[in-house]
Amino acid sequence: MTEILAVCRHVGRAFSGGGESRVSVLNDISCEIREGARIALTGPSGSGKTTLLHILGGLDRPTNGTVEWPGLGPAERLRPRMIGAVFQSPSLFPALTVAENVDLPAVLADEDLPPDYSRDLLSRFELGELADKMPEELSGGQAQRVAMVRALALRPKLVLADEPTGQLDGVTAQFFMDAVLDYLANTSAALIVATHDQAVAARMATRWTMDHGQFRCGQPVLEPA
Numbered sequence: 001m002t003e004i005l006a007v008c009r010h011v012g013r014a015f016s017g018g019g020e021s022r023v024s025v026l027n028d029i030s031c032e033i034r035e036g037a038r039i040a041l042t043g044p045s046g047s048g049k050t051t052l053l054h055i056l057g058g059l060d061r062p063t064n065g066t067v068e069w070p071g072l073g074p075a076e077r078l079r080p081r082m083i084g085a086v087f088q089s090p091s092l093f094p095a096l097t098v099a100e101n102v103d104l105p106a107v108l109a110d111e112d113l114p115p116d117y118s119r120d121l122l123s124r125f126e127l128g129e130l131a132d133k134m135p136e137e138l139s140g141g142q143a144q145r146v147a148m149v150r151a152l153a154l155r156p157k158l159v160l161a162d163e164p165t166g167q168l169d170g171v172t173a174q175f176f177m178d179a180v181l182d183y184l185a186n187t188s189a190a191l192i193v194a195t196h197d198q199a200v201a202a203r204m205a206t207r208w209t210m211d212h213g214q215f216r217c218g219q220p221v222l223e224p225a
């Protein structure tokens, strides 16, 4: 049986809607992510995909229910070693070069990597020529791919990617996803990709579709705890 990396039980998330009101964004979400999972998280804008990824990554807390990471160790030490995450807003540090940005998880995790590790990694994703550039010199799609490479740098056990190909043309998106899936092949890492790109979603073995803060009927199966 594969290990459970993360599990949500009856998770809800509500935000203040101004004044006394509360807006419920996630409702009664139960799911588990096992080693080796390849999950596409799809659904209309505003259906709660990003909010769920934040909770699975430990960046936000549910207002109802629980999230646990049985296969990833203590909750306060999930990132960047255990969970690699990339979100939609630009996240590269503007004062660091691309290669230094990719080195950052290792610096934060106090981990020694070989001297050319980040350059070699960037080259593997055909981004090697960007290594010495500053983030401001990159296109949106280049920055997005560099952020994804950075999320993968420490070979985390769970990778959360929010629209990782949102700024890429279809051909480049497929090429990049090929490289990501190849990098994760033969590892036990799980990958969850929130995407509106049906071609990207089709690359994943499992699809979870969200609607108004819930999984569409019958998804996903949660084995009894």
Ligand SMILES: Nc1ncnc2c1ncn2[C@@H]1O[C@H](COP(=O)(O)OP(=O)(O)OP(=O)(O)O)[C@@H](O)[C@H]1O
Residues within 6 Å of the ligand: 015, 016, 023, 025, 043, 044, 045, 046, 047, 048, 049, 050, 051, 052
């Ligand atoms: N911090 C917040 N405060 C208030 N409302 C929020 C907050 N974060 C998200 N929301 C709301 O929660 C809902 C779900 O947002 P979320 O970003 O999770 O959707 P999504 O499915 O990822 O959308 P998209 O596909 O457009 O990225 C939206 O209505 C959004 O306005």
